Amino acid sequence: MIQFDFEYERPGTLAEAVMLLRRHGADARIMAGGTDLLPNMRVEVVRPAAVIGLSGITPEPPRCEADGSIRIDALTRLATIADSELIRKQLPLLAESARVVASNQIRQMGTLGGNLCQETRCLYLNQQHDYQFVAPCYKRGGAVCYPFPLNKPDVCWSVYMSDVAPALIALGADIETVDENGGRRIAVEDLFTGSGLNPVTLREGEIISAIIVPPAADIGWGYHKSARRGGLEFAMAVMAVTLRLAADRRTCSDARIVIGAVRERPVRAAAAERILVGAALDEAGIGAAIAAAVEELKPLPHHGFSKSYIVDNIRVYLRRVLMRAARAAGVEIPTA
Numbered sequence: 368m369i370q371f372d373f374e375y376e377r378p379g380t381l382a383e384a385v386m387l388l389r390r391h392g393a394d395a396r397i398m399a400g401g402t403d404l405l406p407n408m409r410v411e412v413v414r415p416a417a418v419i420g421l422s423g424i425t426p427e428p429p430r431c432e433a434d435g436s437i438r439i440d441a442l443t444r445l446a447t448i449a450d451s452e453l454i455r456k457q458l459p460l461l462a463e464s465a466r467v468v469a470s471n472q473i474r475q476m477g478t479l480g481g482n483l484c485q486e487t488r489c490l491y492l493n494q495q496h497d498y499q500f501v502a503p504c505y506k507r508g509g510a511v512c513y514p515f516p517l518n519k520p521d522v523c524w525s526v527y528m529s530d531v532a533p534a535l536i537a538l539g540a541d542i543e544t545v546d547e548n549g550g551r552r553i554a555v556e557d558l559f560t561g562s563g564l565n566p567v568t569l570r571e572g573e574i575i576s577a578i579i580v581p582p583a584a585d586i587g588w589g590y591h592k593s594a595r596r597g598g599l600e601f602a603m604a605v606m607a608v609t610l611r612l613a614a615d616r617r618t619c620s621d622a623r624i625v626i627g628a629v630r631e632r633p634v635r636a637a638a639a640e641r642i643l644v645g646a647a648l649d650e651a652g653i654g655a656a657i658a659a660a661v662e663e664l665k666p667l668p669h670h671g672f673s674k675s676y677i678v679d680n681i682r683v684y685l686r687r688v689l690m691r692a693a694r695a696a697g698v699e700i701p702t703a
């Protein structure tokens with residue numbers, strides 16, 4: 368039950384929503400599917416004075432643009448993305464990442480834009496306030512951090528848990544936004560601040576209108592979500608990889624390795640990517656890349672998982688994901 372009062376608006380267009388956001392100012396929040404916002408309002412992680420519900424706006428179906436990129440309305444439900452023939456065929460990595468989110472009920476309501484803008488999580492933050500907290504933590508405007516008591520007030524190590532964002536970053540996707548100045552286009556990678564206090568870089572009054580994914584026919588991909596159980600569970604770690612081959616069909620010309628649910632934002636394993644690019648894609652190179660990745664990633668312990676347990680998990684599953692991606696790109700690597 369939400370125990371505070373708020374105004375509710377239901378615009379019929381995004382332009383109207385932008386106008387309402389301007390009218391209500393900093394205390395207003397957009398609600399798409401509401402599967403993240405409403406639970407967070409219930410435990411008072413957020414206390415908006417006005418909620419601008421977007422359920423009156425019908426999303427356009429995903430479509431292929433003239434340049435081969437795929438344009439997806441930000442209000443598209445995750446279930447639609449997981450089931451869309453176009454996305455399954457052209458962007459199977461994205462379809463797979465949407466398919467593993469939460470449960471069918473949440474995927475039927477939750478949208479792509481809402482998934483990207485979801486709140487960070489920590490064992491203390493997303494709980495009923497009165498029995499979990501003696502006093503509010505930094506993120507709630509208080510003067511304490513429970514899991515990391517030595518952190519300064521400007522440091523919150525809550526973890527960003529989207530299953531879909533790492534896939535979109537691995538695919539090199541952009542977002543388009545609308546606001547009172549018109550809007551902009553930025554890489555999904557640049558949507559994140561890296562701070563648990565305020566995880567996304569959207570400005571006041573800015574709404575994500577679409578996600579644009581470049582053509583991906585020539586990539587090999589791999590994806591894995593490690594979680595305590597198979598369904599209705601946030602991740603312990605997410606691994607999304609895309610690999611491209613040069614004309615000789617052996618040298619790696621492009622590599623993106625993105626790890627999610629281990630920090631305040633999805634992180635790229637940049638040193639590991641550098642090892643792969645320009646070299647022959649083989650077992651030795653993949654082994655070296657994994658060694659570099661586990662060295663450079665600094666996962667936060669979260670939800671009962673220790674840092675060393677998360678690192679060990681990534682060591683095992685990133686190998687499988689990279690091997691799968693290399694084979695899908697067309698490299699013949701014998702199965703062990």
Ligand SMILES: Cc1cc2nc3c(=O)[nH]c(=O)nc-3n(C[C@H](O)[C@H](O)[C@H](O)COP(=O)(O)OP(=O)(O)OC[C@H]3O[C@@H](n4cnc5c(N)ncnc54)[C@H](O)[C@@H]3O)c2cc1C
Pocket residue numbers: 396397398399400401402403404405406441442445467468469470473476477478479480481482483484485486528529530531569573574575576599600601602
């Ligand atoms: C039980 C449970 C399990 C879950 N498990 C997972 C999981 O396994 N993996 C995972 O990734 N997520 C999970 N989630 C988180 C989340 O609910 C979903 O990922 C969902 O996609 C959020 O989308 P929504 O449309 O419901 O967002 P909303 O709740 O409507 O919004 C979430 C946030 O995004 C903002 N927002 C929404 N749309 C836009 C937009 N177009 N532009 C700008 N800001 C916007 C809202 O203001 C709000 O701050 C889970 C949630 C629950 C309750």
Ligand code: SF4
Pocket residue numbers: 488489490491492504505506507511512513514515522523524525563
């Ligand atoms: S990590 Fe962040 S959300 Fe969690 S208790 Fe500390 S300040 Fe609060």
